[in-house]
Amino acid sequence: xNDVKEFVKKLFKNNNINVPAARVEIFDQFLQDEQNAATxxxxxxxxxxxxxxxxxQDRIAExxxxxxxILNASVGKSYExxxxxxxxxxxxxxxxxxxxLQEAGLRYDAKTKQITGNPTQSGDIKISFRFKLEGQxxxxxxxEKIITLIINPDPKSLWKNLESDKNDPHWKEDDVTVFARIxxxxxxxxxxxxxxxxxxxxxxxxxxxxxxxENGWSIVVVGDGAGSAKxxxxxxxxxxxGMVDYFMEGSSVERLQAFDELLHRFQENRGEETQxxxxxFVYNHLGKAAFQVHKKLEEFAANEGLHLxxxxxxxxxxxxxxxxxxxxxxxFGVGDxxxxxxxxxxxxxxxxxxxxxGEFGGGTRFIxxxxxxxxxxxxxxxxxxxxxxxxxxxLMSDGIYDPKFVVExxxxxxxxxxxxxxxxxGKNEDKAQVELKKDNKDITxxxxxxMDFWSAGNHDDRTLAIVF
Amino acid sequence: xxxxxxxxxxxxxxxxISIITFDSVAKQVVPLTDLASFQMVDIKATGTTCLGDxxxxxxxCIDNEVAKTTADQKGDxxxxxxxxxxxxxxxxxxxxxxxxxxxxxxxxxxxAAGSGADSxxxxxxxxxxxxxxxxxxxxxAKFFSWVxxxxxxxxxxxxxxxxxxTGLGELPPPPSELNIVT
Numbered sequence: 001x002n003d004v005k006e007f008v009k010k011l012f013k014n015n016n017i018n019v020p021a022a023r024v025e026i027f028d029q030f031l032q033d034e035q036n037a038a039t040x041x042x043x044x045x046x047x048x049x050x051x052x053x054x055x056x057q058d059r060i061a062e063x064x065x066x067x068x069x070i071l072n073a074s075v076g077k078s079y080e081x082x083x084x085x086x087x088x089x090x091x092x093x094x095x096x097x098x099x100x101l102q103e104a105g106l107r108y109d110a111k112t113k114q115i116t117g118n119p120t121q122s123g124d125i126k127i128s129f130r131f132k133l134e135g136q137x138x139x140x141x142x143x144e145k146i147i148t149l150i151i152n153p154d155p156k157s158l159w160k161n162l163e164s165d166k167n168d169p170h171w172k173e174d175d176v177t178v179f180a181r182i183x184x185x186x187x188x189x190x191x192x193x194x195x196x197x198x199x200x201x202x203x204x205x206x207x208x209x210x211x212x213x214e215n216g217w218s219i220v221v222v223g224d225g226a227g228s229a230k231x232x233x234x235x236x237x238x239x240x241x242g243m244v245d246y247f248m249e250g251s252s253v254e255r256l257q258a259f260d261e262l263l264h265r266f267q268e269n270r271g272e273e274t275q276x277x278x279x280x281f282v283y284n285h286l287g288k289a290a291f292q293v294h295k296k297l298e299e300f301a302a303n304e305g306l307h308l309x310x311x312x313x314x315x316x317x318x319x320x321x322x323x324x325x326x327x328x329x330x331x332f333g334v335g336d337x338x339x340x341x342x343x344x345x346x347x348x349x350x351x352x353x354x355x356x357x358g359e360f361g362g363g364t365r366f367i368x369x370x371x372x373x374x375x376x377x378x379x380x381x382x383x384x385x386x387x388x389x390x391x392x393x394x395l396m397s398d399g400i401y402d403p404k405f406v407v408e409x410x411x412x413x414x415x416x417x418x419x420x421x422x423x424x425x426g427k428n429e430d431k432a433q434v435e436l437k438k439d440n441k442d443i444t445x446x447x448x449x450x451m452d453f454w455s456a457g458n459h460d461d462r463t464l465a466i467v468f
Numbered sequence: 469x470x471x472x473x474x475x476x477x478x479x480x481x482x483x484x485i486s487i488i489t490f491d492s493v494a495k496q497v498v499p500l501t502d503l504a505s506f507q508m509v510d511i512k513a514t515g516t517t518c519l520g521d522x523x524x525x526x527x528x529c530i531d532n533e534v535a536k537t538t539a540d541q542k543g544d545x546x547x548x549x550x551x552x553x554x555x556x557x558x559x560x561x562x563x564x565x566x567x568x569x570x571x572x573x574x575x576x577x578x579x580a581a582g583s584g585a586d587s588x589x590x591x592x593x594x595x596x597x598x599x600x601x602x603x604x605x606x607x608x609a610k611f612f613s614w615v616x617x618x619x620x621x622x623x624x625x626x627x628x629x630x631x632x633x634t635g636l637g638e639l640p641p642p643p644s645e646l647n648i649v650t
Contacts, residue, residue: 072505124471150471152504158477196478359536360572361545402542409539457481 004040005031011043056135060143063090063131068147073119076154079106084113092134097142099128104151115149122153155456162201164193170234174204177448182210183218184322186438187467190451194399195459196227205313206397206461207236211244214253215260217321219244222337222463224397226312226366231304235311238300239367242293243317255285256319263328263386282382286332290315290367290381297368308368315367316395318352320467327390331383334372336364336398337463338411344389346421349414352383355401357408364398392421392436392468399462403455428453436468469612470508473619480504482545483619486529490522490553491515500533519557520564523593527567546574550615551593554581554603565593577618579611580649587649597649598642610643 008031009019019027030036068088071081085093098108104125106117127149130142164174177190193204205225212218223239225232246252262281266274293315301308314335321328331339333353341350356365365372372378396404404423410416419427426433432450435443451462473479485506487498492515498506530547537543578590582603590597600607617640642648 069507072507074504122474150474150507152474152480155477155481158475158480199477357537358543360534360543361537363537363543407538407540407542459478459481 004037007044008040052135056133059092059133063133064143064145068145070115070147070149072150072152073104073106074152074154075119075122075157078116078118080114080116082113083108083115086113090131093131094134094136095132095142097130099130100125101127104149106149119151122151125149125151156454159195159199159459161195161198164197164201164203168203170203170231170237172204172207172233172237174198175448177444177451179444179447180210181212182220182467183212183216183320185218185467187220187465188434188436188443188447189220189463189465190444190447191397191463192399192448192451192461194461197461199459203233204461205233205236206399206463207233207240207313208395208463208465209240209244210465211248213247213256213319215257215321217247217256217319218467219247219317219319220393220395220465220467221315221317222339222395222397222465223316223367224314224335224337224399224461224463226314227460229310229312231306231310232312234300235297235313235368236315238297238311239293239313239315242296243289243315246289246292247319252285252289259285259321259328259330260323263323266386267325278384279382282330282384283379286319286330286382287373287378290332290334291373294367294370294373308370309366312366312368314356314364314397316353318393318395320393326386326388329383329385329387329393331385332381334365334367334369334381336401337396338401338405339395340393340411340417341385341387341390342392342394342414342417342421343387344391346391346418347414349412349417350385350387351411352385353381355408355411392466394467395463395465397461397463399458399460400464402460403453403458424450430454436466469609469616470503470506472613473503473616479619484544486533487511488522488525488529490518490525492518494518494521494525496525496529500529513554516558517553517555518559519551519553520559520561522551523561523564523568527564527571530571530573546572548619549573549576551576551578551590552581552608552611553579553585553590555584556586556589561589568593577615579646581608581611591649598646599649600645601647607645610645614640614642614646 012019066088070083073079085091101107101115105120106115108115125148127147129145129147131145132140132142164171174193179186179188187210189208189210191204191206191208197203205227206223207225208222210218210220221240221243223236225236229235247256259281262278266278297311298308301311314337316333316335316337316339317331318339319330329341329352331352333339334356336355336357338355339352341352342348358364404420405411405416424434424436430453432453434446434450451464473483480503483503484500485498485503486496486500487509488494488496489511491513497509497511526549534547535541535544575596576594577596577598578594580587580590580597580599582600585599587597587599600611
């Protein structure tokens with residue numbers, strides 16, 4: 001009763017009606033009147049209804065304005081994202097439905113409070129979330145909140161494969177895979193244009209060369225032309241072929257002959273002195289070869305009116321020869337392409353070079369840089385190894401190293417090389433298998449297929465040469 | 469901008485984006501996030517222009533979020549930095565610039581949006597300065613679509629180059645709304 005009295009008093013007061021002390025008795029009677037009591041009741045009910053309605057409106061507006069973020073999806077990748085009403089503070093939602101989810105290949109699971117599925121189309125998908133709140137009648141219409149779901153395209157579907165311009169004077173084949181005899185072994189080599197180049201119709205910038213030389217020597221060379229240098233495809237070709245040519249010259253053949261005697265002495269007496277003589281020989285002879293190739297690139301640039309750096313390319317090569325006592329490997333390298341020999345029972349890896357990696361991604365050095373030859377580290381770019389026997393000699397460009405070995409620390413780890421070999425033998429996502437046997441008739445087809453492996457973010461040219 | 473960038477396969481597989489705003493304070497509103505997971509936030513231009521603070525924040529973010537190559541860690545590509553401002557710095561921007569200069573970026577592009585910004589001042593931060601005559605939403609949108617095209621080109625170039633793009637000449641031609649400040 002007192003509440004009602006206060007209520008009416010306030011109502012009157014808001015309308016400038018005061019109930020003086022002299023009228024209190026009459027006021028009480030007024031309130032007790034049946035009709036008046038009913039009217040007051042109606043007023044209170046209407047007020048409550050109005051306030052409830054407003055609260056509902058306010059709440060709907062709040063939910064509408066609430067920023068709701070759901071994880072981005074990607075086409076072709078199974079999707080699973082929490083869509084938890086409680087987390088959004090939506091405990092007052094009594095009914096809901098989604099529209100637009102199904103079309104995107106998704107559905108909502110109320111039990112797990114997740115949106116799941118396999119998105120089929122990319123884009124900024126507008127999902128309509130329709131809901132009713134506590135206080136809304138069953139026949140009232142749904143409130144609609146639009147939620148944007150970003151569905152990324154499948155990158156695999158975005159890469160284009162545009163042919164390179166065959167009329168370009170420095171054009172080279174986009175993909176090459178060869179299998180041949182080399183010395184007493186075989187070589188399987190492939191060089192493929194990366195997706196990043198295929199996507200814009202530019203050229204393969206990697207290159208390789210190999211050859212049997214005089215007196216039992218063989219050579220394998222790999223070069224990786226720099227993406228930023230406009231004629232690096234030519235640079236890597238000149239570097240690789242130039243290196244082979246150099247060692248075929250009469251004077252080089254003669255000089256290499258002297259190694260037999262040196263090695264003989266080294267084997268008779270493995271001391272500091274003989275080791276030093278061999279190192280000196282490798283430094284002088286292979287250093288000269290590297291410098292000649294640098295000069296050749298310089299000449300070509302001058303003749304064609306190019307800057308030397310337009311031909312920027314890395315360069316690695318290994319010369320090897322079988323002696324009665326085992327195999328001798330002589331090597332040189334500039335750039336981020338590793339060379340390694342695996343021993344016969346695959347229990348040991350011998351690295352033939354260290355690789356030039358910069359502080360940030362993509363940083364490396366090129367044979368076209370004159371400072372390479374003046375740098376104090378120049379002498380450390382050479383290698384000499386004598387192994388009783390070997391199973392594989394492997395040279396690769398960073399297009400293989402980056403996805404398969406990732407970081408330098410993995411290179412001396414034999415386990416990583418064993419993994420690499422099992423990858424080659426079919427332990428991979430595509431089950432692409434290369435049977436490394438000399439009488440395998442499908443070896444180039446198998447290898448070419450393997451070379452196309454998918455690795456997100458790794459779409460540089462790939463070159464891999466395996467002697468076995 | 470972001471949705472067109474998502475259509476670039478190189479970008480969607482390799483690019484990461486971070487957003488730092490600066491008004492009366494500078495703050496990183498989106499940490500370095502891969503493009504596939506990235507979601508845009510609403511940004512409103514308000515208050516003062518603490519560009520110096522922003523340069524300090526971007527420097528710390530580069531230190532903390534951009535990985536350098538080590539024997540056991542693959543380094544990230546050098547970051548690209550885009551600065552857009554519509555006003556004159558209200559703080560000690562030179563001390564921020566000193567910090568920023570110690571960091572290596574593939575390149576930095578500054579955009580003076582509208583008449584309130586000072587492109588000569590931005591020239592001291594980077595060689596690459598562009599300006600917009602008016603800071604309306606249409607011109608700003610044009611700037612950002614050019615930014616995204618630049619990220620697309622550069623993520624390819626930096627990737628297989630081993631050498632960074634250094635000048636505006638190596639980026640896609642800017643739209644007519646953008647004036648190159650020389």
